[in-house]
Amino acid sequence: MMPAFRAVGLLSGGLDSALAARLLLDQGIEVIGLHLEAPTACRSDxxxxxxxxxxxxxxxxxxxxxxxxxxxxxxxxxxxxxxxIDCRRFMFLLGRSYLDELDAHFLFTGEVVGQRPMSQVRSTILMIDRASGLEGWILRPLSARLLPETEPERRGWVDRSRLLAIHGRGRQEQLALAASLSLRHYQSPGGGCLLTDARFSARLRDLFEHTPEESTRMSDVALLRLGRHFRVGPGRKIVLGRNREENVRLADFEDAERWLVEPDDFRGPSALVCGPREEHLLAQALALIARYAPDAARGGRVRWREAGELRTAVLEGEALHAPSDPAGSNSPD
Ligand code: SF4
Structure with missing residues (x-):
């Protein structure tokens, strides 16, 4: 028999949303997981x-x-x-648009009342539901019995007595439940969102402070996940790879507004220059490469492309000066 009701659940890859899905599956609800991707999320399986x-x-x-x-x-x-708060509302609005598209009856999440100070206080949860136009249509199976009855419960689609009343930041109940349900794949508790990370946040703040809103792109945010960052002026930044993998990934960010300077005949960091093709930016990129590849600081050759032409230069070591202080909020590594 086909399940009678279909629910869309915001699935993060974490334990709580997986448990919420499982509780509904156990009630015969058809569940579709909706994963909303952004470069501010940690990788999850x-x-x-x-x-x-x-x-x-x-x-x-x-x-x-x-x-x-x-x-x-x-x-x-x-x-x-x-x-x-804005983020939850944004996700609910997106989820709401998918309810129709996926022909589903209601939305659910793995939220736990009292788990996060900003968005999971009971009154805030209810306020976000109202602000997203979904009051009564978002079920939170892990904490449902601490919250007002939702439409799916009122209409008898979901049995409220089989939902839970988990509260607070502790994880013991969820971990015990996961073990009893033999759930295996989920992200470790506490991970998940880079926006809660102080170092990533410092980089994001720096990006917003030095880049006009109209020219900021999501790929600028994705770039914050990689390398060492050196702010060298408004709208101008140099990002150095910390290892071979990052050097390769930096190359994917090259475009009309970012250009890559790479070691040609030695092992060292690539430098992604974010900004126009200016001589002083090139000089700073060379100085930074020399700083982090000291063995090649003299005589190593680097290459980059300019107007489709391959160009090269030889590092001159101490003759160049790197941005003076790479430590600090915009270069946490
Ligand atoms: S922790 Fe991150 S993903 Fe979760 S609601 Fe806050 S901003 Fe959004």
Whole structure:
């Protein structure tokens, strides 16, 4: 028999949303996992989680609209650059649009009352539901019995007595439940969102302070995940790879506004220059490469492309001066 009701759940890859999905599956609800991607999220094995649960997974991007929200959150930031209230509302609005598309009856999340100080206080949870136009249509199976009855419960689609009343920041109940349900694939508790990380937040703040809103792109945010960052002026930054893998990944960011300077005949960091093709930016990129590849500081050759032409230069070591202080908020590594 086909399940009578279908729910869309925001699936992060973490334990709580996996447990919430499992509780509904156990009530015969058809569950579709919706994973909303952004470069501010830690990598998660959400596909493994969905496979483990045996559910269909839809992966969608939060998109450039999310970037605007990050810059101008109506309800402000948490301890770091995490605009949790705006973010939850944004995700619910996206989820709401997918309810129709996926022909589903209601939305659910793995939220736990009292788990996060900003967005998971009971009154704030209810306020976000109202602000997203979904009051009564978002079920939180892990804490449902601490919250007002939702429509799916009232209409008898979901048995409220089989939902839970978990509260607070502790993880013991969830871990015990995961063990009893043999859930295996989920991200370790506490990880998940880089916006709650102080060092990532410092980089994001630096990006917003030095880049006009209209020219900030989501790929600028994605770049914050990589390398050592050196602010060398408004709209001008140099990012150095810390290892071979990062050097390769930096190359993917090269475009009309970012250009790559790479070691040609020695081992060392690549430098992604974010800004126009200016001589002083090239000089600073060479100086930084020399600083982090001291063995090649004299005589090593680097290459870059300019107007489609391959150009090279030889590092001159101490003759060049790198930005004086790479430590600090914009270069936490
Ligand atoms: S922790 Fe991150 S992903 Fe979660 S609500 Fe806050 S900003 Fe959004």
């Amino acid at each position: 959400v596909r493994e989680v969905a496979r483990d649960l045996g559910i269909r997974l839809e992966v969608r991007a939060k998109g450039e609209e999310y970037l605007r929200l990050l810059r101008n959150p109506r309800w402000g930031y948490g301890k770091n650059m995490n605009p949790c």
